[in-house]
Amino acid sequence: MARKASLSGFPEWLPAERAVEQHVLDTLRHVFELHGFANIETRAVETRAQLLRKGEIDKEVYGLSRLAAEDDKNDPNALALHFDLTVPFARYVVENAGYLAFPFRRYQMQKVWRGERPQDGRFREFTQADIDVVGDGTLPFSYDVELALTIADALSALPIGDFRLRVNNRKLAEGFYRGLGLDDPDAVLRAIDKLEKIGDEAVAKILVEEVGATREQADAALALAKIRTLDTSFVEQVRALGVTHELLDTGLDELSQVIDAASKRAPGKVMADLSIARGLDYYTGTVYETVLVGHESLGSICSGGRYESLASKGKKNYPGVGLSIGVTRLISRILAEEVVTASRSVPSVVYVTLANDDSWHEAQDVASKLRERGIACEVAASAEKFGKQIKFADRRGIPFVWFTHADGTHEVKDIRSGEQVAADPQSWMPAAEDLSIAIS
């Protein structure tokens, strides 16, 4: 990570760094599958019409055109690279609805592309790991709770230190604003979303001057956004603000269910944070954001929420709830700060040396026997002096070298300690921590 990407915004990892990324992806896959999520991949491209439906992000989209053909930017059937995994998933669900059992739960870990200006934590090509549950017509609220617990499980299994999942509910916010007498809850949310960037006074000014709130209404909206609790005591704090509305009741109840379950099953990891707005995304209930404790400036590493309509076709409607982990953002930070390192950059545990050029087949026999028992190894390409072969293994970071003697006996040497012992290719095993690349 001392290296600079040769193309700005398109990071590439060295083998040991990639081993860390693989460990993260393997761990996520393992946890997601334990929770019953099936994997899918969608194509990297969508039609431009599909991607631009929301209409607000066209400048970030990379269009595609065969170099031999003319590109017509106005052709809605022309192709472009997906900028997230939600839009492709929604299309996939509609197209394959007849083949899927609902509620359909899937995870998806793929690269996405955005033509934005690269900066710390923002890339033009990056990997997202998404989980979503989508229902056919309806989707019980308990999935909102389950998704929070699944993500808390997944993030807890990663070598990333402490994190906090911050949860809010759009119904709670909207009900509160309406109860206050503010009729454009989206405009209030957009202003509140700027709180961290511009501060209380500036947000109050927007609320009063642009949204038409009184100073008292603005202060109440700000007071709501200040509430943060690790248990369900947020309910009492909201009630103390004296606002009532039916939608507020629903929102309080839903958020309570998430926080109540989380405070029991993932204590300290999940908090009610009534400032979370999730910008312009079209969520309709629960919203999630996640920060790495001590790395708050990185922004959210895992966000999502509930959609009343993830996808629809004709009379069919598919509500969903999901979360997306910004894997590249996470990896780039833990690599840069050396929070995590790989024990070596090669899978090989053993380097099988050659006593002479005729011993290549014999060495391959040893290697086959080791591999049959899951021990990764390489055979020397030529019979150089043993000192040179050992140095080669050492330079590649392979911990053990193997010698086969003229009398048919074998020895294995731990390069790190210098210890050399007799060994049998049918039974010798390295220590468990040496068997695979260790990430710690």
Next chain:
Amino acid sequence: MARKASLSGFPEWLPAERAVEQHVLDTLRHVFELHGFANIETRAVETRAQLLRKGEIDKEVYGLSRLAAEDDKNDPNALALHFDLTVPFARYVVENAGYLAFPFRRYQMQKVWRGERPQDGRFREFTQADIDVVGDGTLPFSYDVELALTIADALSALPIGDFRLRVNNRKLAEGFYRGLGLDDPDAVLRAIDKLEKIGDEAVAKILVEEVGATREQADAALALAKIRTLDTSFVEQVRALGVTHELLDTGLDELSQVIDAASKRAPGKVMADLSIARGLDYYTGTVYETVLVGHESLGSICSGGRYESLASKGKKNYPGVGLSIGVTRLISRILAEEVVTASRSVPSVVYVTLANDDSWHEAQDVASKLRERGIACEVAASAEKFGKQIKFADRRGIPFVWFTHADGTHEVKDIRSGEQVAADPQSWMPAAEDLSIAIS
């Protein structure tokens, strides 16, 4: 696979099909790592200048441009999607040479894109799995042997039936043609490459009319291309054609080494096939192709060879030898012909039912205990009638349902057999073949 891709040339799999693909990728990864290959990924994009260096394939390349910006097709720094993993790997090696230990062995499994006309076995987006070894300055020939054995190991581990790796050597062919008195070996190779498509007579005609061969020279070139042996007896057959040349000797020696080792270590899997030309690719020695026995019409599922110069920079030269598996081509065929199927489409082994709505937490406790021991499970979202909950699990293909009774005892039912037994969430284990999705 009864389904048609919604965008021609861009296949997408259903969850059970994706499970087959994951199994193939996991297996390849496992074997490649056992052989000491480290994983890397490169960015999906390269500059157009980088991709078009060979100059022959520009019409297949997908250019990229931000929709908000003007696309200048003549800008060499403009971006495009990679069409293979070799060109990006060569760039990666040159850029990161100072951080890599040579010979550097890596595997890479990523999607690539080509704007060609889709047809059976040809896609616009597809996954390749490549292994290469690259040296700094020199690379011993024994790697050509090792790569053939590694690939034979990898393909043998896949559920794809019988395959045959066909190996030839460019030096052998070039030496033979030169020994015959033909001075444009590339032109001869290009004609021989058409043998399977157009037949002997048509190739002979090209050799005589376009390459300037005599009928005798053409016949000798055709005779060479007819030689196919599973052992090193091809040497004798070539010698019997009476041609001599120094380069022919080198080629015969190199190919013998590959076939000799393979006939011992992977008997029946690797053959010398002197018709293999590998079209216009810039190989300089060993060339490999692979067919699925019984599916020869699919074309090669795994091809590669030796490059005297995979990459170079200034005085630095990096020779390499590698092979690339066409994963999507392979998967699409084994799925279409149902050679392989997944035992279920969801990772979940157990569906934890709810006796009533208040038992959600208790059910989550059961699920946590099962997951701690690696058993994937889902908890019901609402306490419907047991019959309905069982039906739900059955429809999702989950083999077991879990019941927690009012007295705190538990039972688990195998939906397939109907057998229901007492069980303890701390110790119950499903049969090994039910624990993960089985691919067979």
